[in-house]
Each structure stands twice: as C-alpha cells, then as structure tokens.
Amino acid sequence: MTEHTTEAPATVLRAEDVAVHFGGVKAVDGVSLTLTAGRIFGILGPNGSGKSTLLAALTRLVPLTRGRLLFGDRPYERAQPHIIAARGVARTFQTVRLLPGRTVRDNIALGAESAGSRTRQQRRRAAERVDRAIERAGLTGLERHHPDELSYGYQRRVEVARAIASEPTLLLLDEPTAGMNRQERDDIASLLRDLREEGLTQLLIEHDVQMMVDTCDHLFAMNFGALIAEGEPAAVVRDPAVQEAYLGKHGRTHA
Template sequence: MSAAILSVAHVGVRFGGLVAIADLHFDVAQGEIVSLIGPNGAGKTTAFNVMTGFLKPSQGEVRFRGTSLTGLQPHEITRLGLSRTFQRTSVFPDDTVFENVMIGLHRQGGGMSRTLLLDALLARTRASERALRERAEALLDWVGLAGRAGEKAGALAYGEQRLVGVALALATEPAMLLLDEPVSGMNASETRIFVRLIRQIRERGITVLLVEHDMPMVMEVSDRIVVLNHGRLIAEGRPEAIRSDPAVIEAYLGQGSAARRAAAGAREVAHA
C-alpha cells in the first residue's frame, strides 16, 4: 500500500455533553478509493467537516500530506489539495453550468468577488481567460455535462447539479477529493455512470474518500471501507470483509427499515 495521504489521528468531537465522534482513527493511502459508511447519525458528515476545516475537533488531529490541518480554514485546506463536495447542491442556480465552473476556476486563481467574476467572463480575448474557458470545457466534458453547458444550473436535475458540484471541486486541482453522498438523488443508470467517473478520477491520480448510503455502489467502487456507528469506529477493511462483519450487520439491522435495506443490498452484492 502507498503511504498515507490522509491520516485521521484519534479525532473526537463533542457538542456540549453530546459525543458526535469518539477516538476516530484511520488512514487513506495515496491512490485509494475509501468509503466512510454507517447508519444515520453515525458521525460521517461530522468527520468530513473536521477533515475540511468546517469544524474543529475536540481532540486529535487530521494530517494531509504530512501537514497538520489543525487551525486551518477551509480555503487554506483546499489550497493544500484537499477538496470536497457537499450533501446539498451548491450551484449558482441562475447562472449557466459553464459560468458556474468558470466561477470556481476564478476563485481558485484569485478570490475575486462574484460580480467581478461574472464581469471577467466577458473578457474572452485574453489568453488567460481562454485558458480558463478551455479548462472549464474540459471539466464539463469529464463529468458528462458538456452538452448542458449553456443551460441554467438551477434547471438541471438534482443528480446533474451534483455533477456540477464535482466539477467545481475538481476545478481546484485536488490531490484528494472528499465526496459527501455523491449519488444521492441519482437513479441506477446515473449511479453507474458516477461509479465510472470515480474510477476515472482515481486514474488521474486523485485519491477519493466518500460518504455514501448506497451500499451496492459502495461495495462495488471501494478499495476499503471504514464503518462508524454512534461516532465510533467499529470496522475497517476490504468490502468482502465488511459485508460479513457481525458488528456492521448489527449496526445496520438495528437502525430501522432504511438501514435494513442497506444491509440487505450489501449482502445481495456479495452473492451477485
């Protein structure tokens, strides 16, 4: 296995008397696709927020490429090469898909105000602007939205809006990408396409860590899986080990009908 690009070292998060995460520790190796899973309320998104600077841990630290992320702001972590998507779509709905990606590219390059960014879209004759436009076109082609570039982002289907979010994250040229429930709202066909996209992202040298509830998708795409329950690490390993782990099965079976369906989906993949 390659050296760790991300290390989560005994991280804990408390909100008053509530323990959201307790002593979370795992590594992600360079070039891996790792999934962070668990029932609702397990602490997955809280963990993502700690890794990306949106939440400060009560204990422990996260290291990325050997650098401690303690005290860093989200934009500083992004500049180090660690980028993320969010559970909710975060597009500018009244701007075109292409303009959304251009805004992301301009933010990467200089942090201008949104008004100035939109004004800059008109400066098409400058060489730097042409290069950014070519980059935006390449990103949209990569995520499969080249044909929708001129449409308002808010008019896209929910799953397509999530792809815009992926393009925006890729615009930062990350070494590692964190995907928060990336196939939420997608149908089976869209999910299969997204699985191919994740593999293409890895093929281009980008490490991937994802939170996802679609268990068949997780089992198909992951090199390793990390499982949380009630904020605690209960299992870690390859998909074939995780799908039969008694602690994982118990965690899902004890969480209601949605979790039972997720566990059943994982078992179906095992016998497919």
C-alpha cells in the same frame, strides 16, 4: 498488507483521534484513519453516525474538540478551510449547493478559480480545467443552463465537476448519488473510477452498499461517531458489527 514492501503508497491524509462534539452530542468521537494515494476510500454508517461531521472536520468546516490532522506530513488541524482547499482538498456537500442565478459553467468555474487565477495564463489554465471538468462530468452542452433547469442527478454532476475543476489531490464526496436512479449512480461510480485511474485519491460517503463494495478499495464503517470496522470492502460489509449497526436496519435480521 503492503507495510513491508518498498513501494508502499504515499499517505495523503491522516486523522488521529479526531473528535467533534456539539454540546453533549459526540458526533465524531475518536476517529483515526489514513488515506493513501490513488485509492477510493468509503465511509458507511447509519444516519447520524457522524459521516458528514467527519468530512466537515477533515475540511476544517467544524472545529475539532480534539485530535490531529495531517495532509501529507503537514499538520492542519488549526488551518482555515480555504488554506486546505488551496493545498488540494476538494469536496462536495450532502445537499446540493449551487448558485441558482449563475450558469452551470460559472458554477464550475468557481472551483477552478479557487485554485488561484490572477494572471492571464492562470485564467487560461483555469478555463481549460473547467472545460475538462465539464467533459469529464458529462455536462457538455449544458454549460449555459442554470442549475434549476437540470434534473437533480445533473445538479449533482455539476457539484462533482466544480470539485474536480480545482484538480485536487484529494476529493471528498458526501453522498454524491443520493436521489439518483441506478443509471445515474453507475455513471457517477464510473466517473470516480476514471478519476482514480488518473491517480486522484477519494473519500466517498454513500448508503448504497453494493455501490460501495463495487467502487471502493477500502471501507470504513462508522457507528455513534466511531469507526467500528475498516478494511477490504466485502469483508467490512460482512462484519457482524457492521451488519448489526447498519445492514440489520434493512431487514437482514432473519436468516
């Protein structure tokens, strides 16, 4: 590993012993993880294993039952969600959350404006970020459409564009390719790799194991609210505990 080299990548985010309990449901129960700069991290895990709740905890959208969160070296487990967004954490949601009555461009502009756009110069910069996000997400020509005129795959692109329009330091994506065909998935994976080339740190939740191995630099595997494995993607998906928890469900119990 890189611990003994002088150029260890900077830590972007740390979670320490994070738990989120809903009454008796231990949705997340003692997760510790570190995200370092410029890499794509992935979370694999069966339905209900706590992936989305972990993302909600990292973005402060659910209260922590216990644990500590650090963005850079600043603790933020008590901060409001908009403070976290303003510091550079953007996310997409598992289900599409777009304003149906507004155009594609307006929806994306909401992301750019959340970065703060009070002066004329700030508004111009925000408009430039929107233009760039539209282009990056492959939405050129669709700016004036309304979300319900787009396919599901394209609606998801609008969500990604809205998230990157704030030019975040860290992007969290909850199943951005759910409901997409293979080509659309490959396009999103390619966009995420381009964003990594520009230095954007990402945490990606997906059920598509092949896409995760191809796209991520480091995988976390969850089951019952806890991490059961982490490390190099190909090794994590071969891990017997991961196979048992996740892959076994898809008929791999027979040799």
